[in-house]
Amino acid sequence: MLHPHGPGLVPEPATTQAGGAPVRLADGATVLADPDLRPAARWWRHVTEEAFGIDLVPVAGPAADVVLALDESLAAGGYRLEVGAETHGAAVRIAAADLAGAHAAAQTLRQLAGPDAYRRASTARSGAAAAPTLPAVRIEDHPRFEWRGVLLDVARHFLPKHDVLRFVDLAAAHRLNVLQLHLTDDQGWRVQVHRYPELTRTGAWRRESTVGTWRTGSRDGRPHGGFYTQDDLREIVAYARDRGITVVPEIDVPGHVEAAVAAYPELGTRKARQEVRTTWGISQDVLDPSEGSLAFFRHVLDEVLDVFDTPWIGLGGDEVPTTLWRDSPRIVDRARTLGLLTEDGEPDVAQLHGWFVARLARHVSDAGRRAVVWDEAVSPLLPRDVVVTSWRGHAQGAAALAAGHDVVMAPEQAVYLDHRAGDHPAEPISVGFLRTVEDVYGFDPFPAALTVPDSGRTPGRLLGVQAQVWSEHLDSARRVDYATFPRLAAFAEVAWSPAADREPGSAASKEFLERLEACHLPRLDAYGVEYRPLAGPHPWQTRPGVQGYPRDLAAETVAGGWAGMGGWREDGGAENLPERTPADGSGVCEQGR
Numbered sequence: 178m179l180h181p182h183g184p185g186l187v188p189e190p191a192t193t194q195a196g197g198a199p200v201r202l203a204d205g206a207t208v209l210a211d212p213d214l215r216p217a218a219r220w221w222r223h224v225t226e227e228a229f230g231i232d233l234v235p236v237a238g239p240a241a242d243v244v245l246a247l248d249e250s251l252a253a254g255g256y257r258l259e260v261g262a263e264t265h266g267a268a269v270r271i272a273a274a275d276l277a278g279a280h281a282a283a284q285t286l287r288q289l290a291g292p293d294a295y296r297r298a299s300t301a302r303s304g305a306a307a308a309p310t311l312p313a314v315r316i317e318d319h320p321r322f323e324w325r326g327v328l329l330d331v332a333r334h335f336l337p338k339h340d341v342l343r344f345v346d347l348a349a350a351h352r353l354n355v356l357q358l359h360l361t362d363d364q365g366w367r368v369q370v371h372r373y374p375e376l377t378r379t380g381a382w383r384r385e386s387t388v389g390t391w392r393t394g395s396r397d398g399r400p401h402g403g404f405y406t407q408d409d410l411r412e413i414v415a416y417a418r419d420r421g422i423t424v425v426p427e428i429d430v431p432g433h434v435e436a437a438v439a440a441y442p443e444l445g446t447r448k449a450r451q452e453v454r455t456t457w458g459i460s461q462d463v464l465d466p467s468e469g470s471l472a473f474f475r476h477v478l479d480e481v482l483d484v485f486d487t488p489w490i491g492l493g494g495d496e497v498p499t500t501l502w503r504d505s506p507r508i509v510d511r512a513r514t515l516g517l518l519t520e521d522g523e524p525d526v527a528q529l530h531g532w533f534v535a536r537l538a539r540h541v542s543d544a545g546r547r548a549v550v551w552d553e554a555v556s557p558l559l560p561r562d563v564v565v566t567s568w569r570g571h572a573q574g575a576a577a578l579a580a581g582h583d584v585v586m587a588p589e590q591a592v593y594l595d596h597r598a599g600d601h602p603a604e605p606i607s608v609g610f611l612r613t614v615e616d617v618y619g620f621d622p623f624p625a626a627l628t629v630p631d632s633g634r635t636p637g638r639l640l641g642v643q644a645q646v647w648s649e650h651l652d653s654a655r656r657v658d659y660a661t662f663p664r665l666a667a668f669a670e671v672a673w674s675p676a677a678d679r680e681p682g683s684a685a686s687k688e689f690l691e692r693l694e695a696c697h698l699p700r701l702d703a704y705g706v707e708y709r710p711l712a713g714p715h716p717w718q719t720r721p722g723v724q725g726y727p728r729d730l731a732a733e734t735v736a737g738g739w740a741g742m743g744g745w746r747e748d749g750g751a752e753n754l755p756e757r758t759p760a761d762g763s764g765v766c767e768q769g770r
Contacts, residue, residue, distance in 0.1 A: 183314075185696025186288050188352055188670035189689075190318035197261045197313030200268045202242065204231040204308060209241035209267075210279075216419055217279035218245050221286060228290075229307045230299035240266045245279055248272035255319030256282035260289065260311045269311065278319075280421030281352050285316060288700065295350075295703040322622070324585050324641030325672035326355035326425075327665065329657075330648040332362035332436075333457070334386075335403035340654040342416050347662075347706065349420035351669035356417060357425040357491060357549075357643065360405075363435035363454035363462075367404045368426065368484075372476050373441065377404040380436035383453040389606055389650070389723040391456045401652075410484050418486075425549060426485050429493030430474055431464035431533045438462060444470050446501040446508070457649045459496045466508065466529040475540050482544050489564060490541045494534040494554025502526040531556025538563050549585075552577060566643060571627050578639065579632040587643040590730055591620045592668055595647040595660050597727060601713035605659070606650040607725035614711065615681035617644075618667035618689055644668045650725070655707050659718055662708035666697055 183193045202225075210218035222233040233243070244267040251257065251274035259270045269286065273279035287294045290309035301307035327348050331341065341358075348356055360367045366380035382402030388395045405413070410426075417424045435454040438445035445451075446465045454460060464470045481490065502508045509524050517528035535558040538548035542562055549564040552573035561581045567574030567588065574584045589596070589610070594617075596609030622642045629636050644665060651657045670689065671679065679685050694711065701708055709718070 184289055184312050185692050186285060186316075187666050187693065187697040188673040189692075190285065190316045191675055192317045194315040195312060199313055200261050200311045202231070202233070202268070202309050202311065205234060206231075206243060206268075207234045207236045207241040208243045208245075209236050209238055210245040211247040213247055214245045214273055214276055214279040217273075217276060217283045217421070220280075220419055221283040224287060225290065225294065225309060227298065228294050228296045229309050230301065231308055242267060243269040243271075245271045245273060245282070247275075249274060251278060252319035254278050254281065254323075255317075256285075258282050258285055258314070258316040258318075260315075261313030262315065274319075277354065277421055280349070281318065281320070284350055284352055285318070286311070287350075289314065292699040292703040295700050320352070320354075320673050321675060322639075322641030322672050324355055324643065325353045325669070326357055326585065326587075326641065326643035327353050327661075327668075328357040328359055328427075328587075328643060328645040328647075330359040330362075330646060330651075331367050332359050332365045332429075332648075334648040334652045335365060335367060335381075335401070336648075336654060336657070337403065338405060338409050338413065340657075341413055343654070344657070345413070345417045345420060345422055347665075347704070349417075349422055350700075350704075351666055352673050353665075353669055354422055355425060355641075355643065356422050357427055358413075359427045359429070359491075359647075361427070361429050361436065362433045363460050364457075365402060365404075365453065366436040366440065368410065368428070368481065369404060369406045370477050370480050371407070372480065373473070375440040376437060376477075378440070380440040380453060383436075383455050385455050386652070387456040387649075389720075390608065390726040391458055392726060393724045395724070396455065407480070407484050414485055414487075423487050423489070424485060425487050425489045425491050426481050427491030427493060427549075428474070428477060428481060429491075429495070430537065431466060431470070431530065432495065432497035433460070433493060434464050435460050435462050438464070441473070444473060446505060459498065461498045461500050463497050463499075463501065464533070466502070466511065466533045471533070471536055474537055478537065478540060478544075482541070482546065488546055489549045490546050491549045492534055492537055492541070492554070493551060494530070495551035495568070496553065497530045499527050499530065502529060528556070528558075530554070531558045535559050555580060555582065561637075564640065565637075568645070571624060574639075575627055575629050578637045579630040579634065580637070581632075581634045582637040583640045584637055585640050585643050586622045587645060589645070592617060592642070592644040593647065594644050594664050594668075595649070595651060597725070598660065598664060598709050599713055603714055603716075603719040603721075604725075605656075605714060605718060605720035606723050607727045608650060609726075610728050610730045612664065613681075614664050614667050614690065614693070615686050617664045618671065618686055619680045619683075620668065620671050621679075622671070642668075642672050658707040659709050659714070662701060662706050663693055663698065663711075664709075666693060666701075 254277040256273040256278040271282045289311045299307040366376045370376050381404040385396045385398050386401050388397050414424050439453045442450050512526045513524035519525045534554045541548040552567045565577035565582045566585045570588050574586050577584050596612045597607040677685050
């Protein structure tokens with residue numbers, strides 16, 4: 178089905194010219210691919226054969242019905258796709274700048290084949306022809322950003338491997354190219370580490386979970402857990418690579434570590450045996466910033482580096498309350514010994530946060546990779562090659578750019594997809610800011626009013642953008658579907674398509690909603706995605722009786738919780754906002770980050 182403005186692709190290509198007779202790919206159609214582009218061709222053949230019950234035959238040349246050729250004159254990650262032009266005898270011809278461009282073109286070609294291309298088997302009656310028909314079109318396209326990411330939190334609620342692989346497929350279908358896996362947190366440790374087996378034997382399991390906001394004190398009494406073996410993770414990495422996605426593992430330190438401390442109590446500041454955390458929010462329990470803790474996590478990272486071939490390794494570094502450090506004479510003395518002092522010459526335990534993360538970042542760098550941290554971890558000690566993910570707002574990202582760091586913009590007030598998607602009275606576990614499809618589509622990664630301060634250094638680069646799917650309240654793949662889609666489709670267009678005025682109510686926003694509903698939701702339906710309907714949840718998607726905690730961005734801004742466009746003030750930690758802090762020391766945000 179053609180959209181009035183074209184083939185209804187999401188994200189929208191840079192240029193599209195439609196016209197001419199459609200092309201039918203018959204059973205036995207031949208496919209020729211440049212050797213460098215064969216992974217993309219192989220993936221496209223597989224999903225197309227599966228969906229339509231036909232055979233597509235790879236050939237070595239000199240001609241074929243479908244051709245994927247290398248054209249290094251195109252922009253990085255870009256492609257040109259022609260259907261029906263009969264260029265050099267090919268019914269479909271793709272020219273790609275590189276393998277990334279070929280992966281993007283293959284996803285576009287799948288969309289052109291209609292919703293049935295997203296099924297796992299043909300719906301045609303036995304013996305009937307089911308060959309895909311493609312509209313005649315000429316597309317020239319390239320990505321807006323180098324980093325087009327989505328974070329999936331498998332620490333708070335574990336997702337079985339097959340659900341992670343499915344999420345990879347859906348991210349790739351939207352031309353996203355980075356999947357950050359949040360593998361460790363207070364509520365669970367999900368990655369096998371051979372040297373430290375107790376991390377998964379103990380740290381991967383909790384006795385129960387909080388249902389809804391921690392403010393209700395509601396517990397489900399049901400054990401929860403799971404972890405991925407190293408071979409599971411290698412499989413996920415390879416599966417994602419075959420779809421043009423880089424998997425970035427995140428091992429969060431020195432906060433969000435209760436699961437690790439439950440397994441190895443000597444890592445913690447208290448040195449006391451405890452259980453894996455069963456509730457949400459920010460924990461006061463953080464790592465002892467000792468040489469022993471550093472050695473432990475270097476060993477962990479060595480195994481992570483062996484499993485993941487990504488250029489980037491996430492180290493977290495967010496939400497690190499220093500209360501227990503300040504109360505420990507031993508840790509205060511450590512700060513003094515390391516020369517971490519205030520302007521008055523007093524030991525400053527807060528600087529241990531940046532010192533600890535910087536030491537591990539250097540370990541990652543020494544291994545030939547680059548660390549990725551959340552914006553609280555930025556300090557003068559942080560190596561300049563570390564990538565900073567700005568979650569508290571735009572201003573922190575601008576400051577990190579000024580300090581010379583490459584930056585990924587991921588502000589919670591715009592692209593946290595676990596936040597409530599609507600104000601429908603039956604919205605399930607309504608937490609966080611109201612972020613509708615239109616709101617996400619209107620996300621501006623670098624607003625015109627934002628400036629990079631002059632630090633006297635060469636600024637870093639804005640690598641791109643990332644949406645987050647935190648899972649405190651997403652306890653199954655069905656709940657992940659509901660929170661993520663179709664808002665991830667809106668985010669994907671911001672990340673891929675050329676810059677435009679996408680504010681809610683704009684012409685672009687209205688056109689996107691029409692295109693989404695008419696053309697893209699049927700694709701998600703065919704794939705089996707249980708997305709949130711635009712009008713509100715289906716009855717079976719509601720969670721009656723489970724209390725959320727909605728937040729009001731405008732009210733928080735007026736109350737002074739936000740520093741301009743910069744998110745929570747630096748003094749907005751758990752220990753500094755007692756009116757929003759529960760008795761157990763949980764923090765300012767329902768989700769933490």
